[in-house]
Amino acid sequence: MKIIKQNNNFINEVTGEIIEPKFSHFTSKQDYLDAGIKPIEPMTAQEEKKEEKLEQILQSNSGYYVEEKLDGTRATIHFFKDHARVFSRRISKKTGWYVENTDLLPHIREIAIPELEGTIIDGEMYIPDRPFKDVSSTLNCLWDKAIDRQLELGFIHLKAFDILYYKGINIKQMPLWKRKQYLHDVVEILKSNGMYFIDEIKYSDDKMKIKVTTKLIKLMNKDSFNEKYPTLAKEIYSNSKVPPFAGLELLVSKKAYYEYIVALGGEGVILKNKEGKYYHKRTKEYIKVKKFDTWDCVIIDYVEPTMLYEGKTLKEGGTWDYWVDAEDDSLVVHKSLTLKQADDEGLIPVTKFYANDWIGAIKYGVVITDEELEEWKKKNPKEKPEVVVIDDYKILCVGETSGMTEEIREKISNNKEEYLGKVIEVKAQEVIKKTGKLRHPQFLRIREDKDLSQCIWKDHIRE
Numbered sequence: 001m002k003i004i005k006q007n008n009n010f011i012n013e014v015t016g017e018i019i020e021p022k023f024s025h026f027t028s029k030q031d032y033l034d035a036g037i038k039p040i041e042p043m044t045a046q047e048e049k050k051e052e053k054l055e056q057i058l059q060s061n062s063g064y065y066v067e068e069k070l071d072g073t074r075a076t077i078h079f080f081k082d083h084a085r086v087f088s089r090r091i092s093k094k095t096g097w098y099v100e101n102t103d104l105l106p107h108i109r110e111i112a113i114p115e116l117e118g119t120i121i122d123g124e125m126y127i128p129d130r131p132f133k134d135v136s137s138t139l140n141c142l143w144d145k146a147i148d149r150q151l152e153l154g155f156i157h158l159k160a161f162d163i164l165y166y167k168g169i170n171i172k173q174m175p176l177w178k179r180k181q182y183l184h185d186v187v188e189i190l191k192s193n194g195m196y197f198i199d200e201i202k203y204s205d206d207k208m209k210i211k212v213t214t215k216l217i218k219l220m221n222k223d224s225f226n227e228k229y230p231t232l233a234k235e236i237y238s239n240s241k242v243p244p245f246a247g248l249e250l251l252v253s254k255k256a257y258y259e260y261i262v263a264l265g266g267e268g269v270i271l272k273n274k275e276g277k278y279y280h281k282r283t284k285e286y287i288k289v290k291k292f293d294t295w296d297c298v299i300i301d302y303v304e305p306t307m308l309y310e311g312k313t314l315k316e317g318g319t320w321d322y323w324v325d326a327e328d329d330s331l332v333v334h335k336s337l338t339l340k341q342a343d344d345e346g347l348i349p350v351t352k353f354y355a356n357d358w359i360g361a362i363k364y365g366v367v368i369t370d371e372e373l374e375e376w377k378k379k380n381p382k383e384k385p386e387v388v389v390i391d392d393y394k395i396l397c398v399g400e401t402s403g404m405t406e407e408i409r410e411k412i413s414n415n416k417e418e419y420l421g422k423v424i425e426v427k428a429q430e431v432i433k434k435t436g437k438l439r440h441p442q443f444l445r446i447r448e449d450k451d452l453s454q455c456i457w458k459d460h461i462r463e
Contacts, residue, residue, distance in 0.1 A: 001107050003147065003155075010147050012110070021103040021143050023085070029096040039098065040076045040164065042089045042122055043279050045270055045286035057287065058255045060206045063274050065176070066254040067203040069267045069288055070159055071132040072124035073139060075101065077108065077158065077198070079116040084108055088139075101139050104146035107155050113193055118168025119186055123160035123201070127153055159201040160187060161270075164278055172278035176285070179278070205274060207251035210260050212236070214246045219263055232259035262291040267429070295426050295438060295460060297364035298452040299419050300388045300395050302412075305353035305360035314339040314349060322355035323347035358413040361402040362443065364424060365395040366436065366460040367453065379434050390421040393452060398436035398460070401426055404443045423447040423455060433461045 002013040010019040026032060032039075048054045057064050074089045076098075086105050087098040102109050127134050130153055138149045138156065150156060163183040164172050171179055180203070187200050202208070219225050226233045235256045236244055252260065258269045268290035276285035314320050319338050325331040326346045332355050333347055342349065353360055365388070368376070373396065376385060386397035401424075404412070412419050425445050428438035436457065 001110055003106065003151065005148070005151060010106070010144070012106075019106045019147070022083075022109070023100060023102050024143075026097075026100065027095055031095075032097045037078065037085070037097075038120065038165070040078075040087065040120060040122075041098075041280040042074055042076060043162070043286060044089075044282045045288040046282055046284045048271075048284065048287045048289075054287075054289065055255075057271050058253070058258070058289075060253060063205070064254075064271045064287075065180075065203045065205050065274060066208060066257055067161060067201050067270045067272065068261050069270050069290065070124040070126060070201070071267045072126035072159070073132075073135050074123075075125045075158060076120055076122050076164070077160075079111065079113065079119040081114045081117045082112040084111040103143040104139060104141070105156055106147065107197055108158070111190070111193075111195055113189060113195075116167065116186060116189060118165055120163070120165040121158075121160045121183060121186060121198075122162040122164060123158045123198075125156050125158050127156055130154060155197060158198045160198055161201045161203070162278060175275045175277070176272055177274045203272075204254075207253065208257040210250055210252055210257065212244050212246055212248040212250070213264065215264060216260075217244065217246055220244065225263075229259040229263050232256040232263065258289055267291060290429060290440075292427050292429055294444060295428060295431065296423050296447055296450055296455050297366055297398065297426055297460070298390070298395050298455050299362055299422050299424060300365045300390065300397055301363040301420075302359040302416060303361040303363060303400055305358060306351050307354045309349040309351045320349050322350050322352055324350050324355075353409070356410070356413075358409050359416070361400045362404075362412070362424065363397055363400050364426065365397040366455045366457050367393045368396040368457040370394070372457045376436070383435070390452065395452070396436065396457070399426075399438050399441050401438075401441040401443045408443075408446070419446075421452050423450040423452055431461055433463075436460055 003019065004011050004013050011017070012019060026035070048057065056062060076087050078085045078087070085100065085102045086108055087100055090099045091097065092099045125135055134153055135156060138146050138153070141149060160183055163179050163186060164170070166182045166186070171182060184200060187198060190198050220233070231253065235252045236250060239250050239252070240248060254269070261269055268288065271287040271289060273285050279285065309320060309322065317338065319336045321334060321336050323333040323335060323337065323342055324347065325333070326348050332350070334355065337345070337347070339349070373385065373387070373394065376396065388395050388397070424443060425447050426438060426441045427444045428441045430439045431437070432439065
């Protein structure tokens with residue numbers, strides 16, 4: 001399907017049909033249920049925090065596939081006789097259903113292959129050779145603006161990595177290796193019908209093929225390459241009979257593949273249990289291994305914990321241990337109750353952090369000079385900087401983090417003033433240089449060996 005724009009209309013160049021929204025009348029959850037749309041919550045990945053276990057999974061005979069972790073937008077595609085529909089993993093506040101992007105993607109919507117009716121695949125949406133923000137910003141537009149943007153930037157594709165239904169048959173409880181075979185069959189059917197916007201992601205349970213690029217050659221010439229990417233460096237030099245050159249293709253281990261993805265600016269990899277089933281929740285059937293670095297920052301304040309507990313434990317009829325009196329929330333009750341039992345006693349569920357009067361998260365920052373602060377304001381005119389003074393040092397807030405152990409959380413909570421100004425090590429994917437914010441920050445440890453004066457803006461943004 002080729003889309004062109006004429007006289008402010010979008011035209012299917014093959015059929016001459018004017019492209020217009022087809023599903024804007026779906027405005028409630030009931031509309032989708034009445035149409036027979038299956039509610040699909042995509043399975044998401046967990047991290048494996050035990051290094052020994054992760055190393056074991058990265059071995060070639062571990063029973064896990066490795067795939068690149070794409071920096072895109074998650075989507076499920078539902079195939080019908082004469083069209084396809086595309087849903088995200090987010091729930092729309094307006095409809096109470098998974099956000100539908102179908103009308104924004106007419107090149108996928110118009111897929112009409114009757115034999116695929118009842119098939120549902122899972123994957124990541126992306127625009128070839130464009131950053132993630134271009135995908136997300138496009139999908140946040142009205143349908144006509146979204147098509148305009150794709151005519152300019154390129155049309156959104158999908159890298160498919162799993163399948164839930166095959167021609168109407170539920171195959172979620174099949175092992176992943178078997179589901180991959182059915183997914184391959186679907187992609188081949190699409191290609192045989194000239195549909196190339198959907199493809200399979202590359203994966204392997206052993207070696208992965210990589211291509212040496214010009215960018216990688218430049219990185220390899222730096223002294224830090226062997227230290228940052230030791231497995232990749234070793235395998236490139238040991239597997240190649242000639243000096244590495246741009247365009248050279250090699251087979252490398254899962255760990256070297258992870259380092260390759262990160263070295264070239266990717267997010268990391270996903271490790272998937274070959275025998276794993278598909279569940280509608282976060283699970284270690286999928287294990288994410290993402291790039292990260294660490295930053296030293298200063299504790300400048302604390303975030304109050306969330307009060308109301310809204311976890312699935314109670315919704316599924318289980319018990320919870322932390323409650324407060326509905327009329328007097330200062331009275332904390334530690335008692336294992338079901339939601340019905342608690343209702344009878346006039347109690348409401350609260351989080352463990354709230355019940356124990358613990359902090360919810362740590363606010364952290366870095367020392368900044370007046371000149372650096374003025375430069376920050378110029379680069380971020382719509383944001384108001386949060387600055388505190390500790391020991392005569394101006395400290396700019398650059399984020400919040402949680403993830404500490406309960407032991408550390410309790411200790412800090414009981415000694416809040418004492419910990420203000422202390423240095424913590426924060427793990428994150430990267431720093432956003434304009435604001436100093438860290439992407440996906442996570443508390444690692446207290447740095448008793450470091451003084452706040454050493455945590456300066458210039459070092460923080462890695463200039």
